[in-house]
Amino acid sequence: MKKTYQTFIFDLDDTLLNFKSAEKQALQAIFNDFKLELDQNAQQAFSKFNESLWKKLEKKQITRADLFEQRFQTFFRNYYHLEVDGNQCSDQYLSYLANGHEEITGARHLLTNLASANKQILLATNGVARVQSQRVKDAQFTDFFDRVFVSEEVGVEKPDAEFFKYLFAHSKAIPENSVIIGDSLSSDILGGNNAGTDTLWFNPLNHQNHSQIKPTYQISSLNEICKFA
Known part of the structure; x- marks a missing residue:
């Protein structure tokens, strides 16, 4: 279930x-x-x-x-x-x-649906703050996010548990009612495991997981996320 x-x-x-x-x-x-x-x-x-x-x-x-x-x-x-x-x-x-902002298929539709359902949407990304902020702005995604957390500003990279400790301390998110979604097992999914939070591994090419890192769920398209809302 x-x-x-x-x-x-x-x-x-x-x-x-x-x-x-x-x-x-x-x-x-x-x-x-x-x-x-x-x-x-x-x-x-x-x-x-x-x-x-x-x-x-x-x-x-x-x-x-x-x-x-x-x-x-x-x-x-x-x-x-x-x-x-x-x-x-x-x-x-x-x-x-910073000029690259092509969206993954279904991203805007998904974010629109989650926002319409009054879900809290957070962004958690490794990278350079000015680059990621510009890309999000140019993609016209900024208004979807309640907060944006970039590793450069947080001071640690995903999958460090401190990244997510900072995220939960500076948002209204509650770990047991949250899910972390990403394509990287070593960054996003391990980060969720370190934070004690459920995870959704976005795996559109259906790669085999040969690691010891286990996601809570696996999906191959973004529209599947609506089932968790």
Whole structure:
């Protein structure tokens, strides 16, 4: 039997907004700046490397400063034998990334339905506050959220229990009446487990879960979330 919830806590990237699309257009702009061709192999290599750095950040193996300095400096050095200013390149990339706000299919319809049902809707995202805020604003999603929590402002990354402790302390959400929704097992679902909150794993490609991280529920499309309202 499915439980219903009063508060829905959403991840942003690849849950409500298409991060892969935003990353691709931002990376293309950076490559254009350096007059380099962005082929599929380079794009996949960067995406994999960038994701690995964020995973290390989630595990507290590196700092945010390390991530922003290293991702382009190390990538361009290893892939193109090109020396770049890592921080300057990362700042430019973030300005391009802020322009990406393509929504995941069904996102606006879902948020509209939840708002109409008087549900509390919160946003919980890792990332850079100015980038995420701009993307949410440009997608015209801002008014749906009672509060927006970005790891840069909270001071810790998901899945740290402190992130969600801060969220519950600064919202009207009650853990037992809330559900955390996201595409990442290691960030969103583990975060929910650490917080003692039910979770919905958004898994549109039906990937196999080979980890020890167990979601409360699994869905393949956003419209399935209405069943929990």
